Amino acid sequence: MDDSPLQVLTVATAPYPDQRHGSGGLRRMVNVFQTRKHYLHNFIQSIFSSIDLRDRQGSTVMVGGDGRFFNQTAIRVIVQMAAANGVGRLVIGQHGIMSTPAISCMIRKCKAIGGIILTASHDPGGPNGGLGIKFNTANGGPASEAVANKIHQISRTIEEFAICPGLQVDLMTLGRQTFDLENKFKPFTVEIVDSVESYANLLRNIFDFAALKELLSGESHISVRLDAMHGAAGPYVRRILCGELGCPANSAVNCVPLEDFGGQRPDPNLTYAADLADSMRDGQFDFGAAFGGDGDRHMVLGKHGLYVSPSDSVAVIADNIFCIPYFQHTGVRGFARSMPTSAALDRVAKATKIELYETPPGWNFFGSLMDAGKLSLCGEESFGAGGDHIRETDGLWAVLAWLSIMATRRQSVQDILKDHWLKYGRNYFTRYDYESIDIDTACEMMEDLEIIITDKSFVKQRFAVEDKLYQVEKADSFEYTDPVNSSLTRNQGLRIIFSDGSRIIYRLSGTRINGATVQIYIDSYEKERLSEDTQVMLAPLATIALKISKLHHRTGRSGPSLIT
Secondary structure (H helix, E strand, C coil): CCCCCECCEEEECCCCCCCCCECCEEEEEHHHHHHCCCHHHHHHHHHHHCCCHHHHCCCEEEEEECCCCCHHHHHHHHHHHHHHCCCCEEEEEEEEECCHHHHHHHHHHHCCCEEEEECCCCCCCCCCCEEEEEEEECCCCECCHHHHHHHHHHHHHCCEEEECCCCCCCCCCCEEEEECECCCCCCEEEEEECHHHHHHHHHHCCCCHHHHHHHHHCCCCCCEEEECCCCCCHHHHHHHHHHHCCCCHHHEECCCCCCCHHHCCCCCCCCCCHHHHHHHCCCCCCEEEEECCCCCCEEEEEHHHCEECHHHHHHHHHHCHHHCHHHHHHCCCCEEEECCCCCHHHHHHHHHCCCEEEECCCHHHHHHHHHCCCCCEEEECCCEEEECCCCCCCHHHHHHHHHHHHHHHCCCHHHHHHHHHHHHCEEEEEEEEEEEECHHHHHHHHHHHHHHHCCHHHCCCEEEECCEEEEEEEEEECCEECCCCCCEECCCCEEEEECCCCEEEEEEECCCCCCEEEEEEEEEEECCCCCCCHHHHHHHHHHHHHHHHCHHHHHCCCCCCEEC
Protein backbone atom coordinates (compact mmCIF):
# COMPACT_ATOMS: atom_id res chain seq x y z
CA MET A 1 0.00 0.00 0.00
CA ASP A 2 1.29 3.47 -0.92
CA ASP A 3 1.75 5.48 2.29
CA SER A 4 2.99 8.65 0.59
CA PRO A 5 1.07 11.85 1.39
CA LEU A 6 -2.00 12.56 -0.72
CA GLN A 7 -1.70 15.33 -3.29
CA VAL A 8 -3.73 18.51 -2.98
CA LEU A 9 -4.74 20.12 -6.26
CA THR A 10 -6.01 23.54 -7.20
CA VAL A 11 -8.50 23.27 -10.07
CA ALA A 12 -9.60 26.17 -12.25
CA THR A 13 -13.33 26.73 -12.52
CA ALA A 14 -15.92 29.28 -13.65
CA PRO A 15 -18.75 30.67 -11.53
CA TYR A 16 -22.48 30.01 -11.75
CA PRO A 17 -24.83 32.91 -11.01
CA ASP A 18 -27.57 30.86 -9.33
CA GLN A 19 -25.84 29.41 -6.25
CA ARG A 20 -27.78 31.35 -3.65
CA HIS A 21 -27.93 29.74 -0.19
CA GLY A 22 -31.56 30.22 0.83
CA SER A 23 -33.23 29.35 4.13
CA GLY A 24 -33.09 25.69 3.09
CA GLY A 25 -29.64 25.88 1.52
CA LEU A 26 -29.03 25.44 -2.21
CA ARG A 27 -31.65 23.17 -3.80
CA ARG A 28 -31.57 21.95 -7.37
CA MET A 29 -32.54 18.88 -9.36
CA VAL A 30 -29.97 16.10 -9.02
CA ASN A 31 -29.04 16.33 -12.69
CA VAL A 32 -27.88 19.92 -12.18
CA PHE A 33 -25.19 18.69 -9.80
CA GLN A 34 -24.43 15.73 -12.08
CA THR A 35 -24.19 17.51 -15.41
CA ARG A 36 -22.96 21.05 -14.74
CA LYS A 37 -19.20 20.97 -14.57
CA HIS A 38 -17.92 21.65 -11.05
CA TYR A 39 -21.36 22.88 -9.90
CA LEU A 40 -21.07 20.92 -6.66
CA HIS A 41 -17.39 21.76 -6.20
CA ASN A 42 -18.01 25.48 -6.66
CA PHE A 43 -20.65 25.62 -3.97
CA ILE A 44 -18.66 23.55 -1.46
CA GLN A 45 -15.58 25.73 -2.04
CA SER A 46 -17.74 28.82 -1.54
CA ILE A 47 -18.85 27.45 1.83
CA PHE A 48 -15.28 26.75 2.96
CA SER A 49 -14.01 30.07 1.61
CA SER A 50 -16.69 31.91 3.60
CA ILE A 51 -14.88 30.75 6.77
CA ASP A 52 -11.65 32.53 7.67
CA LEU A 53 -8.66 30.21 7.19
CA ARG A 54 -7.60 30.78 10.81
CA ASP A 55 -10.96 29.45 11.97
CA ARG A 56 -11.03 26.67 9.39
CA GLN A 57 -7.55 25.27 9.93
CA GLY A 58 -7.63 22.19 12.14
CA SER A 59 -11.33 22.67 12.86
CA THR A 60 -14.15 20.13 13.13
CA VAL A 61 -17.04 20.05 10.64
CA MET A 62 -20.12 17.77 10.76
CA VAL A 63 -21.48 16.14 7.60
CA GLY A 64 -24.66 14.13 7.08
CA GLY A 65 -27.87 13.96 5.16
CA ASP A 66 -31.26 12.40 4.62
CA GLY A 67 -30.00 9.45 2.57
CA ARG A 68 -31.38 10.58 -0.76
CA PHE A 69 -29.86 9.72 -4.14
CA PHE A 70 -26.41 11.27 -4.83
CA ASN A 71 -25.80 12.11 -1.15
CA GLN A 72 -22.92 9.66 -0.74
CA THR A 73 -21.30 10.85 -3.97
CA ALA A 74 -21.56 14.45 -2.79
CA ILE A 75 -20.22 13.57 0.67
CA ARG A 76 -17.11 11.97 -0.84
CA VAL A 77 -16.43 15.19 -2.74
CA ILE A 78 -16.99 17.23 0.44
CA VAL A 79 -14.45 15.04 2.27
CA GLN A 80 -11.84 15.56 -0.45
CA MET A 81 -12.40 19.33 -0.45
CA ALA A 82 -12.53 19.68 3.34
CA ALA A 83 -9.11 18.04 3.57
CA ALA A 84 -7.69 20.36 0.93
CA ASN A 85 -9.16 23.43 2.65
CA GLY A 86 -7.48 22.86 6.00
CA VAL A 87 -10.33 21.31 7.97
CA GLY A 88 -8.80 19.01 10.60
CA ARG A 89 -11.66 16.63 11.30
CA LEU A 90 -14.92 15.60 9.71
CA VAL A 91 -17.56 13.79 11.75
CA ILE A 92 -19.94 11.95 9.41
CA GLY A 93 -23.01 9.84 10.06
CA GLN A 94 -22.64 6.19 9.09
CA HIS A 95 -23.70 5.66 5.45
CA GLY A 96 -23.72 9.45 5.22
CA ILE A 97 -27.07 9.56 7.05
CA MET A 98 -27.73 11.89 9.95
CA SER A 99 -30.96 13.72 10.73
CA THR A 100 -30.90 17.51 10.69
CA PRO A 101 -31.71 17.74 14.45
CA ALA A 102 -28.90 15.28 15.21
CA ILE A 103 -26.43 17.32 13.15
CA SER A 104 -27.38 20.44 15.10
CA CYS A 105 -26.91 18.47 18.31
CA MET A 106 -23.51 17.14 17.20
CA ILE A 107 -22.24 20.55 16.03
CA ARG A 108 -22.90 21.90 19.50
CA LYS A 109 -21.53 18.84 21.31
CA CYS A 110 -18.31 18.64 19.26
CA LYS A 111 -17.80 22.43 19.21
CA ALA A 112 -17.61 22.24 15.43
CA ILE A 113 -17.32 25.38 13.32
CA GLY A 114 -20.36 24.17 11.42
CA GLY A 115 -21.95 21.39 9.46
CA ILE A 116 -22.86 20.58 5.88
CA ILE A 117 -26.29 18.96 5.56
CA LEU A 118 -27.32 17.18 2.39
CA THR A 119 -31.08 17.39 2.22
CA ALA A 120 -33.78 18.83 0.03
CA SER A 121 -36.19 18.41 2.94
CA HIS A 122 -39.63 17.40 1.67
CA ASP A 123 -38.77 17.39 -2.06
CA PRO A 124 -38.79 14.03 -3.89
CA GLY A 125 -35.61 11.95 -4.06
CA GLY A 126 -34.16 9.55 -6.58
CA PRO A 127 -32.30 10.20 -9.87
CA ASN A 128 -35.08 12.51 -11.06
CA GLY A 129 -35.55 14.21 -7.70
CA GLY A 130 -33.93 17.02 -5.81
CA LEU A 131 -30.70 17.54 -3.94
CA GLY A 132 -29.95 20.18 -1.35
CA ILE A 133 -26.81 21.39 0.40
CA LYS A 134 -27.20 23.49 3.54
CA PHE A 135 -24.55 25.04 5.76
CA ASN A 136 -25.18 25.30 9.50
CA THR A 137 -22.91 27.47 11.60
CA ALA A 138 -21.24 26.92 14.98
CA ASN A 139 -24.44 27.46 16.98
CA GLY A 140 -25.92 24.43 15.19
CA GLY A 141 -28.44 26.46 13.24
CA PRO A 142 -28.85 27.44 9.58
CA ALA A 143 -26.53 30.09 8.21
CA SER A 144 -27.62 33.64 8.90
CA GLU A 145 -28.55 35.87 5.99
CA ALA A 146 -25.14 37.56 6.27
CA VAL A 147 -23.30 34.21 5.98
CA ALA A 148 -25.60 33.02 3.19
CA ASN A 149 -24.99 36.24 1.25
CA LYS A 150 -21.23 35.85 1.71
CA ILE A 151 -21.37 32.31 0.30
CA HIS A 152 -23.40 33.55 -2.65
CA GLN A 153 -21.02 36.41 -3.40
CA ILE A 154 -18.02 34.07 -3.36
CA SER A 155 -19.81 31.65 -5.67
CA ARG A 156 -20.34 34.44 -8.22
CA THR A 157 -16.63 35.22 -8.55
CA ILE A 158 -15.00 31.84 -7.84
CA GLU A 159 -12.05 30.98 -10.09
CA GLU A 160 -10.62 27.84 -8.46
CA PHE A 161 -11.22 25.20 -5.82
CA ALA A 162 -8.96 22.99 -3.74
CA ILE A 163 -9.39 19.21 -3.67
CA CYS A 164 -7.55 16.06 -2.69
CA PRO A 165 -8.82 13.64 -5.37
CA GLY A 166 -6.86 10.65 -4.14
CA LEU A 167 -8.55 10.63 -0.74
CA GLN A 168 -11.07 7.81 -0.56
CA VAL A 169 -13.24 7.54 2.54
CA ASP A 170 -15.20 4.54 3.81
CA LEU A 171 -18.65 5.79 4.84
CA MET A 172 -19.88 2.38 5.96
CA THR A 173 -17.51 1.41 8.80
CA LEU A 174 -17.74 3.03 12.22
CA GLY A 175 -14.46 4.43 13.49
CA ARG A 176 -11.64 6.84 12.71
CA GLN A 177 -9.78 7.15 9.42
CA THR A 178 -6.60 9.26 9.20
CA PHE A 179 -5.00 10.63 6.05
CA ASP A 180 -1.67 12.36 5.43
CA LEU A 181 -1.83 15.20 2.97
CA GLU A 182 0.88 16.81 0.89
CA ASN A 183 0.40 20.26 2.42
CA LYS A 184 1.25 22.22 5.55
CA PHE A 185 -1.80 21.03 7.50
CA LYS A 186 -1.78 18.30 10.13
CA PRO A 187 -3.10 14.82 9.36
CA PHE A 188 -6.73 14.89 8.31
CA THR A 189 -9.20 12.75 10.27
CA VAL A 190 -12.62 11.40 9.35
CA GLU A 191 -14.82 9.86 12.06
CA ILE A 192 -17.77 7.75 10.98
CA VAL A 193 -20.21 7.80 13.88
CA ASP A 194 -23.47 6.31 15.08
CA SER A 195 -25.42 9.55 15.05
CA VAL A 196 -28.38 8.20 17.05
CA GLU A 197 -26.75 7.79 20.46
CA SER A 198 -25.61 11.38 21.11
CA TYR A 199 -28.98 12.71 20.03
CA ALA A 200 -30.82 10.10 22.14
CA ASN A 201 -28.77 11.14 25.16
CA LEU A 202 -29.83 14.75 24.59
CA LEU A 203 -33.50 13.70 24.58
CA ARG A 204 -33.01 11.67 27.78
CA ASN A 205 -32.01 14.92 29.49
CA ILE A 206 -35.11 16.72 28.21
CA PHE A 207 -37.96 14.24 28.72
CA ASP A 208 -39.01 11.81 31.44
CA PHE A 209 -38.23 8.57 29.62
CA ALA A 210 -39.67 6.48 32.47
CA ALA A 211 -43.07 8.20 32.13
CA LEU A 212 -42.95 7.89 28.35
CA LYS A 213 -42.11 4.19 28.58
CA GLU A 214 -45.07 3.64 30.90
CA LEU A 215 -47.34 5.46 28.42
CA LEU A 216 -46.06 3.51 25.41
CA SER A 217 -45.46 0.05 26.85
CA GLY A 218 -46.88 -0.07 30.37
CA GLU A 219 -49.92 -1.95 31.62
CA SER A 220 -52.46 0.47 30.12
CA HIS A 221 -50.28 1.66 27.24
CA ILE A 222 -51.57 3.56 24.23
CA SER A 223 -51.30 2.17 20.70
CA VAL A 224 -49.20 4.21 18.27
CA ARG A 225 -48.37 4.31 14.57
CA LEU A 226 -45.11 5.98 13.50
CA ASP A 227 -44.18 6.63 9.86
CA ALA A 228 -40.60 7.71 9.08
CA MET A 229 -41.41 7.97 5.34
CA HIS A 230 -38.14 6.19 4.44
CA GLY A 231 -36.14 9.23 5.56
CA ALA A 232 -33.35 9.87 8.03
CA ALA A 233 -35.68 9.73 11.06
CA GLY A 234 -36.17 5.96 10.68
CA PRO A 235 -33.13 4.79 12.68
CA TYR A 236 -33.94 7.28 15.45
CA VAL A 237 -37.58 6.16 15.66
CA ARG A 238 -36.55 2.50 15.85
CA ARG A 239 -33.80 2.99 18.42
CA ILE A 240 -35.49 5.54 20.69
CA LEU A 241 -39.25 4.98 20.46
CA CYS A 242 -39.18 1.24 19.85
CA GLY A 243 -35.89 0.09 21.35
CA GLU A 244 -35.83 2.29 24.43
CA LEU A 245 -39.39 3.43 25.08
CA GLY A 246 -41.01 0.13 24.25
CA CYS A 247 -43.22 0.76 21.25
CA PRO A 248 -43.83 -2.54 19.45
CA ALA A 249 -41.50 -2.94 16.48
CA ASN A 250 -44.44 -3.21 14.08
CA SER A 251 -45.79 0.17 15.20
CA ALA A 252 -42.98 1.91 13.28
CA VAL A 253 -43.16 1.72 9.48
CA ASN A 254 -41.02 2.93 6.58
CA CYS A 255 -37.99 3.22 8.86
CA VAL A 256 -35.34 2.11 6.36
CA PRO A 257 -33.87 5.19 4.63
CA LEU A 258 -34.15 4.86 0.84
CA GLU A 259 -32.54 6.97 -1.89
CA ASP A 260 -35.95 7.69 -3.43
CA PHE A 261 -37.97 7.55 -0.19
CA GLY A 262 -39.86 4.58 -1.58
CA GLY A 263 -41.08 6.62 -4.52
CA GLN A 264 -42.97 8.99 -2.23
CA ARG A 265 -42.39 12.57 -1.22
CA PRO A 266 -41.06 12.64 2.39
CA ASP A 267 -43.46 15.40 3.40
CA PRO A 268 -45.40 14.72 6.65
CA ASN A 269 -48.84 16.05 5.77
CA LEU A 270 -52.22 14.56 5.00
CA THR A 271 -51.48 14.41 1.27
CA TYR A 272 -48.13 12.63 1.30
CA ALA A 273 -48.55 10.70 4.56
CA ALA A 274 -51.95 9.48 3.41
CA ASP A 275 -51.13 5.87 4.32
CA LEU A 276 -50.65 6.90 7.95
CA ALA A 277 -53.90 8.87 7.95
CA ASP A 278 -55.75 5.90 6.43
CA SER A 279 -54.33 3.49 9.03
CA MET A 280 -55.55 5.76 11.84
CA ARG A 281 -59.16 6.07 10.70
CA ASP A 282 -60.53 2.80 12.06
CA GLY A 283 -59.56 3.71 15.63
CA GLN A 284 -56.96 0.97 16.03
CA PHE A 285 -54.30 3.50 17.04
CA ASP A 286 -54.51 6.22 19.70
CA PHE A 287 -51.64 8.32 18.38
CA GLY A 288 -49.97 8.69 15.01
CA ALA A 289 -46.96 10.63 13.79
CA ALA A 290 -45.09 11.10 10.52
CA PHE A 291 -41.62 12.58 10.07
CA GLY A 292 -40.02 14.55 7.24
CA GLY A 293 -37.17 13.28 5.10
CA ASP A 294 -34.39 14.75 7.22
CA GLY A 295 -36.21 14.32 10.53
CA ASP A 296 -36.96 17.97 11.14
CA ARG A 297 -40.72 18.06 10.49
CA HIS A 298 -43.59 16.21 12.09
CA MET A 299 -47.32 15.63 11.80
CA VAL A 300 -49.43 14.47 14.74
CA LEU A 301 -52.72 12.58 14.41
CA GLY A 302 -55.15 11.47 17.08
CA LYS A 303 -57.53 8.53 17.15
CA HIS A 304 -59.67 8.11 14.03
CA GLY A 305 -57.20 10.28 12.13
CA LEU A 306 -57.84 13.53 14.02
CA TYR A 307 -55.44 16.02 12.43
CA VAL A 308 -53.46 18.44 14.58
CA SER A 309 -52.45 21.45 12.51
CA PRO A 310 -48.82 22.57 12.95
CA SER A 311 -50.04 25.94 14.25
CA ASP A 312 -52.15 24.22 16.91
CA SER A 313 -49.36 21.77 17.69
CA VAL A 314 -46.90 24.43 18.82
CA ALA A 315 -49.65 26.28 20.72
CA VAL A 316 -50.65 23.13 22.63
CA ILE A 317 -47.01 22.37 23.49
CA ALA A 318 -46.59 25.95 24.71
CA ASP A 319 -49.68 25.76 26.92
CA ASN A 320 -48.44 22.49 28.44
CA ILE A 321 -44.74 23.25 28.39
CA PHE A 322 -44.10 22.28 31.99
CA CYS A 323 -45.12 18.70 31.20
CA ILE A 324 -41.57 18.57 29.82
CA PRO A 325 -38.97 18.31 32.65
CA TYR A 326 -36.39 20.35 30.71
CA PHE A 327 -38.53 23.48 30.97
CA GLN A 328 -39.22 22.87 34.64
CA HIS A 329 -35.49 23.36 35.16
CA THR A 330 -34.73 26.12 32.61
CA GLY A 331 -37.93 28.12 32.79
CA VAL A 332 -39.51 29.68 29.69
CA ARG A 333 -37.85 32.74 28.17
CA GLY A 334 -40.09 33.36 25.19
CA PHE A 335 -42.25 31.92 22.40
CA ALA A 336 -41.92 32.58 18.67
CA ARG A 337 -43.65 31.69 15.44
CA SER A 338 -43.02 32.47 11.80
CA MET A 339 -45.21 35.24 10.41
CA PRO A 340 -47.42 32.98 8.23
CA THR A 341 -48.15 30.63 11.16
CA SER A 342 -51.56 31.16 12.77
CA ALA A 343 -51.92 33.35 15.85
CA ALA A 344 -52.89 30.39 18.08
CA LEU A 345 -49.52 30.66 19.85
CA ASP A 346 -50.08 34.38 20.46
CA ARG A 347 -53.10 33.61 22.64
CA VAL A 348 -51.07 31.28 24.85
CA ALA A 349 -48.29 33.86 25.12
CA LYS A 350 -50.76 36.57 26.12
CA ALA A 351 -52.44 34.38 28.74
CA THR A 352 -49.13 33.28 30.26
CA LYS A 353 -47.52 36.74 29.94
CA ILE A 354 -44.60 35.24 28.02
CA GLU A 355 -42.93 37.31 25.29
CA LEU A 356 -44.01 36.40 21.75
CA TYR A 357 -41.83 37.02 18.68
CA GLU A 358 -43.10 37.00 15.10
CA THR A 359 -40.27 36.24 12.67
CA PRO A 360 -39.80 35.58 8.97
CA PRO A 361 -39.77 31.89 7.96
CA GLY A 362 -36.38 30.31 8.53
CA TRP A 363 -34.91 28.73 11.65
CA ASN A 364 -31.93 31.10 11.67
CA PHE A 365 -34.20 33.86 13.02
CA PHE A 366 -35.27 31.64 15.91
CA GLY A 367 -31.65 30.67 16.52
CA SER A 368 -30.61 34.28 16.95
CA LEU A 369 -33.25 34.73 19.67
CA MET A 370 -32.25 31.48 21.37
CA ASP A 371 -28.57 32.39 21.40
CA ALA A 372 -29.51 35.65 23.11
CA GLY A 373 -31.50 33.84 25.79
CA LYS A 374 -34.83 35.27 24.61
CA LEU A 375 -36.55 32.15 23.27
CA SER A 376 -37.42 28.67 24.55
CA LEU A 377 -40.07 27.31 22.14
CA CYS A 378 -40.93 28.09 18.55
CA GLY A 379 -42.75 26.73 15.54
CA GLU A 380 -43.71 27.17 11.92
CA GLU A 381 -46.83 26.24 10.00
CA SER A 382 -44.66 24.11 7.71
CA PHE A 383 -44.81 21.23 10.23
CA GLY A 384 -41.85 22.39 12.30
CA ALA A 385 -41.49 22.95 16.04
CA GLY A 386 -38.60 22.87 18.47
CA GLY A 387 -37.03 24.07 21.67
CA ASP A 388 -33.74 25.71 22.53
CA HIS A 389 -31.97 22.35 23.05
CA ILE A 390 -30.67 22.68 19.48
CA ARG A 391 -30.98 25.28 16.71
CA GLU A 392 -33.16 23.37 14.27
CA THR A 393 -36.73 22.25 14.03
CA ASP A 394 -36.99 18.77 15.54
CA GLY A 395 -39.68 16.27 14.59
CA LEU A 396 -38.87 13.61 17.15
CA TRP A 397 -38.64 16.19 19.92
CA ALA A 398 -42.10 17.52 19.00
CA VAL A 399 -43.61 14.03 19.03
CA LEU A 400 -42.07 13.27 22.43
CA ALA A 401 -43.41 16.62 23.65
CA TRP A 402 -46.93 15.54 22.66
CA LEU A 403 -46.50 12.14 24.29
CA SER A 404 -45.23 13.86 27.45
CA ILE A 405 -48.38 15.97 27.54
CA MET A 406 -50.53 12.86 27.11
CA ALA A 407 -48.61 11.05 29.86
CA THR A 408 -48.94 13.95 32.31
CA ARG A 409 -52.57 14.86 31.61
CA ARG A 410 -53.67 11.29 30.99
CA GLN A 411 -55.77 12.48 28.07
CA SER A 412 -56.10 11.61 24.41
CA VAL A 413 -55.02 13.90 21.57
CA GLN A 414 -58.68 14.67 20.94
CA ASP A 415 -59.37 15.71 24.54
CA ILE A 416 -56.20 17.81 24.75
CA LEU A 417 -57.07 19.63 21.53
CA LYS A 418 -60.71 20.08 22.52
CA ASP A 419 -59.74 21.52 25.91
CA HIS A 420 -57.28 23.88 24.22
CA TRP A 421 -59.94 25.28 21.88
CA LEU A 422 -62.43 25.68 24.73
CA LYS A 423 -59.83 27.64 26.65
CA TYR A 424 -58.45 29.83 23.86
CA GLY A 425 -60.81 29.57 20.90
CA ARG A 426 -59.70 28.13 17.58
CA ASN A 427 -57.59 29.54 14.77
CA TYR A 428 -58.74 27.87 11.57
CA PHE A 429 -55.72 27.77 9.28
CA THR A 430 -54.82 26.48 5.83
CA ARG A 431 -52.10 26.90 3.21
CA TYR A 432 -52.49 26.64 -0.55
CA ASP A 433 -49.34 25.75 -2.49
CA TYR A 434 -49.19 26.48 -6.21
CA GLU A 435 -46.05 24.61 -7.27
CA SER A 436 -43.82 24.87 -10.36
CA ILE A 437 -45.11 28.28 -11.38
CA ASP A 438 -43.05 30.15 -13.98
CA ILE A 439 -40.73 32.35 -11.95
CA ASP A 440 -41.35 35.49 -14.03
CA THR A 441 -45.12 35.04 -13.80
CA ALA A 442 -44.92 34.52 -10.03
CA CYS A 443 -42.69 37.54 -9.44
CA GLU A 444 -44.84 39.78 -11.63
CA MET A 445 -47.96 38.71 -9.74
CA MET A 446 -46.34 39.44 -6.38
CA GLU A 447 -45.11 42.84 -7.55
CA ASP A 448 -48.56 43.83 -8.83
CA LEU A 449 -50.17 42.51 -5.66
CA GLU A 450 -47.85 44.58 -3.47
CA ILE A 451 -48.80 47.72 -5.40
CA ILE A 452 -52.50 46.96 -4.86
CA ILE A 453 -52.42 46.19 -1.14
CA THR A 454 -49.99 48.92 -0.12
CA ASP A 455 -52.03 51.64 -1.80
CA LYS A 456 -53.66 53.81 0.88
CA SER A 457 -57.11 53.23 -0.62
CA PHE A 458 -56.87 49.48 0.03
CA VAL A 459 -57.22 49.85 3.80
CA LYS A 460 -60.89 49.98 4.85
CA GLN A 461 -61.99 48.19 1.69
CA ARG A 462 -64.73 45.64 2.25
CA PHE A 463 -65.10 42.22 0.70
CA ALA A 464 -68.37 40.30 0.84
CA VAL A 465 -68.67 36.57 0.17
CA GLU A 466 -72.06 34.97 0.79
CA ASP A 467 -73.07 36.10 4.30
CA LYS A 468 -69.53 37.05 5.38
CA LEU A 469 -68.17 40.60 5.29
CA TYR A 470 -64.49 41.39 5.81
CA GLN A 471 -62.98 44.86 6.14
CA VAL A 472 -59.26 45.46 5.60
CA GLU A 473 -57.61 46.92 8.69
CA LYS A 474 -53.95 46.64 7.66
CA ALA A 475 -51.97 45.56 4.60
CA ASP A 476 -48.21 45.52 4.12
CA SER A 477 -45.07 43.75 3.03
CA PHE A 478 -43.78 42.10 6.19
CA GLU A 479 -40.38 43.15 7.46
CA TYR A 480 -38.56 42.09 10.61
CA THR A 481 -36.09 43.91 12.82
CA ASP A 482 -34.06 41.39 14.80
CA PRO A 483 -34.28 42.43 18.47
CA VAL A 484 -30.80 40.97 19.07
CA ASN A 485 -28.70 42.69 16.42
CA SER A 486 -31.17 45.20 14.93
CA SER A 487 -30.70 43.75 11.44
CA LEU A 488 -33.61 44.43 9.09
CA THR A 489 -35.10 41.71 6.87
CA ARG A 490 -37.53 42.94 4.21
CA ASN A 491 -39.94 41.44 1.68
CA GLN A 492 -40.96 38.42 3.74
CA GLY A 493 -44.52 38.14 2.50
CA LEU A 494 -47.56 40.25 1.71
CA ARG A 495 -50.12 40.51 4.52
CA ILE A 496 -53.77 41.47 4.51
CA ILE A 497 -55.20 41.70 8.03
CA PHE A 498 -58.94 42.18 8.49
CA SER A 499 -60.77 43.90 11.34
CA ASP A 500 -61.83 40.57 12.88
CA GLY A 501 -58.20 39.37 13.01
CA SER A 502 -58.47 37.13 9.95
CA ARG A 503 -55.42 37.15 7.70
CA ILE A 504 -54.46 36.41 4.10
CA ILE A 505 -50.74 36.10 3.38
CA TYR A 506 -48.96 35.62 0.06
CA ARG A 507 -45.38 34.38 -0.23
CA LEU A 508 -42.98 32.99 -2.79
CA SER A 509 -41.27 29.94 -1.35
CA GLY A 510 -37.49 30.01 -1.58
CA THR A 511 -36.91 26.31 -0.91
CA ARG A 512 -38.25 24.50 -3.97
CA ILE A 513 -36.21 22.84 -6.69
CA ASN A 514 -38.39 23.29 -9.76
CA GLY A 515 -39.84 26.70 -10.57
CA ALA A 516 -41.51 28.99 -8.06
CA THR A 517 -44.07 28.01 -5.43
CA VAL A 518 -46.70 30.61 -4.61
CA GLN A 519 -48.12 30.06 -1.13
CA ILE A 520 -51.36 31.54 0.18
CA TYR A 521 -51.96 31.31 3.94
CA ILE A 522 -55.41 31.87 5.43
CA ASP A 523 -56.04 32.27 9.15
CA SER A 524 -59.35 32.99 10.90
CA TYR A 525 -60.22 32.99 14.61
CA GLU A 526 -63.42 31.57 16.08
CA LYS A 527 -64.42 31.65 19.75
CA GLU A 528 -67.59 29.57 19.53
CA ARG A 529 -67.59 27.41 16.38
CA LEU A 530 -64.86 24.95 17.33
CA SER A 531 -65.68 21.74 15.44
CA GLU A 532 -66.28 22.88 11.88
CA ASP A 533 -64.49 21.72 8.72
CA THR A 534 -61.45 23.90 8.16
CA GLN A 535 -61.80 24.30 4.40
CA VAL A 536 -65.51 25.16 4.70
CA MET A 537 -64.80 27.75 7.38
CA LEU A 538 -62.04 29.38 5.32
CA ALA A 539 -63.73 29.18 1.90
CA PRO A 540 -64.89 32.86 1.93
CA LEU A 541 -61.38 34.11 2.69
CA ALA A 542 -59.93 31.77 0.05
CA THR A 543 -62.30 33.26 -2.52
CA ILE A 544 -61.16 36.76 -1.55
CA ALA A 545 -57.49 35.76 -1.71
CA LEU A 546 -57.86 34.42 -5.25
CA LYS A 547 -59.96 37.40 -6.35
CA ILE A 548 -57.41 39.97 -5.16
CA SER A 549 -54.39 38.14 -6.61
CA LYS A 550 -56.06 36.90 -9.84
CA LEU A 551 -53.77 33.92 -9.34
CA HIS A 552 -55.79 31.42 -11.37
CA HIS A 553 -56.13 33.84 -14.27
CA ARG A 554 -52.42 34.70 -14.25
CA THR A 555 -51.14 31.14 -13.97
CA GLY A 556 -53.77 29.15 -15.81
CA ARG A 557 -54.23 26.97 -12.75
CA SER A 558 -57.65 25.84 -11.57
CA GLY A 559 -56.58 25.02 -8.02
CA PRO A 560 -53.61 24.52 -5.72
CA SER A 561 -51.10 21.68 -6.04
CA LEU A 562 -51.32 21.04 -2.32
CA ILE A 563 -53.58 22.10 0.55
CA THR A 564 -52.35 21.75 4.13
